[in-house]
Amino acid sequence: MSLFKARDWWSTTLGENEEFDQGCLCVADVDNSGSGHDKIIVGSYSGFLRIFSPHPLKAGEGIQAEDLLLEVQLRDPILQVEVGKFVSGTELLHLAILHPRKLCVYSVSGTLGNVEHGNQYQIKLMYEHNLQRTACNMTYGPFGGVKGRDLICIQSMDGMLMFFEQESYAFGRYLPGFLLPGPLSYSPRTDSFVTVSSCRQVESYKYQVLAVATDADTRKEIEQQKMTSGKRLVADWILSIGEQALDIRIVSFNQTTFSILVLGERNFFCLKENGQIRFMKKFDYNPSCFLPYCSVSEGTINTLVGNHNNMLLVYQDVTLKWAAQLPHIPVAVMVASFQDLKGIIVTLSDCGHLQCSYFGTDPSLFQAPKVESRDINYEELDVEMKELQRIIKEASKTQDILPKLEKDDDLTLVASVSSDLDSVSQAVESEFESEIIPSVTVKFCIRSRLIMKKAVLSINIPFPLAITQDQVIFDLLEPDVTKTANVSVFLKGNCPPADLEGSAVISYNTPTELNPEGVPRIVQCKFRLPLRLVCFPIQPSKAANHKLTIDTNKPPVNLVNLFPDFVDRVEDDSVNVLGFQLLAGRKVALLASKTSQRYRVQSEQFEDLWLITKELILRFEEYFRKQGIKDFTCSFSGPLPLQEYFELIDQHFELRLNTEKYDSLLSERAVQFRAIQRLLLTRFKDKTPAPLQNLDTLLDGTYRQVIGIADAAEEGQRNLSRGFTRLKSATHLVTMLIGLWQKLSKDQVAILEATFLPLLEDGQELGWEESVDAAVSHLLRTCLSKSSKDQALNLTSQLNIPKDTSRLKRHITLLCDRLAKGGRLSLSADPVAQETIVMPGVNDGVDGERDWNLQ
Numbered sequence: 001m002s003l004f005k006a007r008d009w010w011s012t013t014l015g016e017n018e019e020f021d022q023g024c025l026c027v028a029d030v031d032n033s034g035s036g037h038d039k040i041i042v043g044s045y046s047g048f049l050r051i052f053s054p055h056p057l058k059a060g061e062g063i064q065a066e067d068l069l070l071e072v073q074l075r076d077p078i079l080q081v082e083v084g085k086f087v088s089g090t091e092l093l094h095l096a097i098l099h100p101r102k103l104c105v106y107s108v109s110g111t112l113g114n115v116e117h118g119n120q121y122q123i124k125l126m127y128e129h130n131l132q133r134t135a136c137n138m139t140y141g142p143f144g145g146v147k148g149r150d151l152i153c154i155q156s157m158d159g160m161l162m163f164f165e166q167e168s169y170a171f172g173r174y175l176p177g178f179l180l181p182g183p184l185s186y187s188p189r190t191d192s193f194v195t196v197s198s199c200r201q202v203e204s205y206k207y208q209v210l211a212v213a214t215d216a217d218t219r220k221e222i223e224q225q226k227m228t229s230g231k232r233l234v235a236d237w238i239l240s241i242g243e244q245a246l247d248i249r250i251v252s253f254n255q256t257t258f259s260i261l262v263l264g265e266r267n268f269f270c271l272k273e274n275g276q277i278r279f280m281k282k283f284d285y286n287p288s289c290f291l292p293y294c295s296v297s298e299g300t301i302n303t304l305v306g307n308h309n310n311m312l313l314v315y316q317d318v319t320l321k322w323a324a325q326l327p328h329i330p331v332a333v334m335v336a337s338f339q340d341l342k343g344i345i346v347t348l349s350d351c352g353h354l355q356c357s358y359f360g361t362d363p364s365l366f367q368a369p370k371v372e373s374r375d376i377n378y379e380e381l382d383v384e385m386k387e388l389q390r391i392i393k394e395a396s397k398t399q400d401i402l403p404k405l406e407k408d409d410d411l412t413l414v415a416s417v418s419s420d421l422d423s424v425s426q427a428v429e430s431e432f433e434s435e436i437i438p439s440v441t442v443k444f445c446i447r448s449r450l451i452m453k454k455a456v457l458s459i460n461i462p463f464p465l466a467i468t469q470d471q472v473i474f475d476l477l478e479p480d481v482t483k484t485a486n487v488s489v490f491l492k493g494n495c496p497p498a499d500l501e502g503s504a505v506i507s508y509n510t511p512t513e514l515n516p517e518g519v520p521r522i523v524q525c526k527f528r529l530p531l532r533l534v535c536f537p538i539q540p541s542k543a544a545n546h547k548l549t550i551d552t553n554k555p556p557v558n559l560v561n562l563f564p565d566f567v568d569r570v571e572d573d574s575v576n577v578l579g580f581q582l583l584a585g586r587k588v589a590l591l592a593s594k595t596s597q598r599y600r601v602q603s604e605q606f607e608d609l610w611l612i613t614k615e616l617i618l619r620f621e622e623y624f625r626k627q628g629i630k631d632f633t634c635s636f637s638g639p640l641p642l643q644e645y646f647e648l649i650d651q652h653f654e655l656r657l658n659t660e661k662y663d664s665l666l667s668e669r670a671v672q673f674r675a676i677q678r679l680l681l682t683r684f685k686d687k688t689p690a691p692l693q694n695l696d697t698l699l700d701g702t703y704r705q706v707i708g709i710a711d712a713a714e715e716g717q718r719n720l721s722r723g724f725t726r727l728k729s730a731t732h733l734v735t736m737l738i739g740l741w742q743k744l745s746k747d748q749v750a751i752l753e754a755t756f757l758p759l760l761e762d763g764q765e766l767g768w769e770e771s772v773d774a775a776v777s778h779l780l781r782t783c784l785s786k787s788s789k790d791q792a793l794n795l796t797s798q799l800n801i802p803k804d805t806s807r808l809k810r811h812i813t814l815l816c817d818r819l820a821k822g823g824r825l826s827l828s829a830d831p832v833a834q835e836t837i838v839m840p841g842v843n844d845g846v847d848g849e850r851d852w853n854l855q
Helices: 207-212 378-398 606-626 642-685 695-742 746-756 768-781 806-820
Strands: 004-013 025-028 039-043 048-052 068-073 080-084 094-099 102-111 120-130 135-141 151-156 160-165 168-174 184-187 192-196 201-206 237-240 245-251 259-264 267-271 277-282 287-294 301-307 311-316 319-325 330-338 341-349 353-361 411-417 439-448 452-460 465-467 471-477 482-491 501-510 519-528 535-538 546-552 577-582 587-592 598-603
Touching (some): 025 080, 135 184, 151 184, 184 245, 201 207, 259 287, 301 330, 411 519, 439 471, 471 482, 546 606, 577 606, 587 606, 642 695, 642 806, 695 746, 695 806, 746 768
Antiparallel strands (some): 025 039, 094 102, 184 192, 192 201, 201 237, 245 259, 287 301, 330 341, 341 353, 465 482
8 A cells, every 4th residue: 555645535436337538527616606615517428417515524434415416317428517607698607518419508506405305406408509410529718708608619520610609509610631539628818729630739720710711511521621612721830749639728827827738648748829848748657637736836837647557646847746546547637625625636537436535645553562571481491502502512513614405495586577568668768769668577586495684686688678677685585485576678779689588696695503694695597588578560571681491390380379479360360471570670571381391581681580580499399399299390401691690790890990999099088188187287386387388278179089089989889789789699590590500409509609609798808709719710620620630729828809800700611611511519629520411502492482472
């Protein structure tokens, strides 16, 4: 339970199985009592109209019968209720109710009761308008600057604005380019109507322009947009906000700048009267409703914002001032005054939960119970102490330095990845622009057999993925009590990751008799992140510069069974092509052959093939394992894409050279800067001042150069990290293809991966090129040597950055050639018995394009 919550002052539940929306709630003195106490008017889609006058509830009591002033069931659903001066000849407040095909205006009156049942309230129909089009919403106000009365504007579902001057219909106008209705509000200061169109634009139309435009009743909408059919309806101003809007409010409080507030699906906009943005606030949640109200600080606006996390938040401009928990998701919120209590917050949920609340806290009233006192038996304590001393003495004689391993671990760590992506993304500070950056929750469960203090859980994920919290500290772990920790993973960098496997390590101390502080121990586990975290399904593209074909020894498998999370089963039960769009990469297509047991992966970028290819093989293995098939194998018939791989090696090497150049240049400028500082310091300390000779200008110029080079070096380092990630993806792909090509065992594939990926990241002292070159050269001189003469190791003792990559590429080509001719990888220095294996040709094993069909 949250400490900050909305304190319940009065609440009730309306009807059963009724539905409500933001237009169904209104707060006003609808019966014109003059007491200043508001009434709550609620209409439902079931046609029920209810009017409440809440009173504070006593402890243990429910809602009183007299709180409900009126309940009437109307024949039509109620879309919106409003209170205003809608009847001519009087300035009393009346109730306007909008039905799908009717607008009704009622007067609400009460008569004093002579018996204990209290006052009686009733509504009287003043007038009604039958609508020719289905209504969506309405707004009201003194259109055109009229005094003492309110006019009504209704927006229909087909984009027509219908204006009513109280009892009479005035005119109707079509909105240009209309597709779907949006929220509508009237601005008295500018005498204009503000709405949000389906083009995700805020549009403002002057009432005067609407009044003189072509009559919608006499001309069709298409004809109205022509230049020759009267005056064309043109917006006063248009602002694109890039999302749909939930509601629009006009703010014109005293001591507050006139503003137009627009609540979007993910953002909150405050606009000036000419459509310029005054400020905006980006939400990390889905809002459901909002209400601006007067602020105590001059020039600021307070806003209540409800969201789908059952929270009600208070913002002063863009600053969050308070957050309170609600028992429901609000779809409408109002502020009212009841029983001399001002500022009561009225909220309504979509299922009819109506609550009047105020902000407060829920203090903890827990008091520690008294400890039962007991007499101490010193004789029993003495016996117990002697027994413990005997156990300690015996254990001291046989205790080892390290604790003995138990059959059951003292601590277990289990990681589970959520099957679905987070409904509200937890991604923050991402380097690439996207409307939605998905995140997934990883849950860690820790269970201990002993009491442990200060256990630290460290979580590691591959770059460029990021995590909301990479370390969790547990101050105390109690025996047989499961502790959990939830973190969210998302893509942060501007390139696809080379791996989707993360790891977690928890470190703790196990106390022993000889070491009371505890012996440090660790427990680790691994987890695999879903593919949907870094890509999403799209229509497959025919454009592909890079292709590779995977062969299998089993009948073709429907891609629906392999990728159910990327295929909609309703559309087609048989799918032989899928499209993937990497969030920070290119499009990838996966095709299943119609006539053979082959599968093709193709993309515009070579390294982007890795994630989809690896996921394909993993899902193949899981699919056939569930089928009980153990002899499933994959193969690759070549040719190896070494040329594309070498291009990525050259790109990475060029980025390393650029980084080295910037580092050396920065070092030179730093030496120059310090030298100028020493000269200036000498001049300033001299008793006989000498002219500076433009040393101060030189110092300023050198400083600017240092700053500029440092920024360039930092950007180069980021580019190098991204380049190394792309190189790792390509390296993983090439090593996997070599293993499938030569049918290498798991041990041999592990040796190959350790050879090509010896580093987690590039460093200033050791880089990828020289490390891989040394490892490949070692294999060529040992297990892949042609004769015993080649086994004479002559590796240099120091690894330096090479001048170019020609030697490395030559060694990699030679390694593939040795493997093709029968060489096998082994940690032993003895040469493996050679087997003649022909290198596959370019055209061997490649299907014709007619077999691959992008449908």
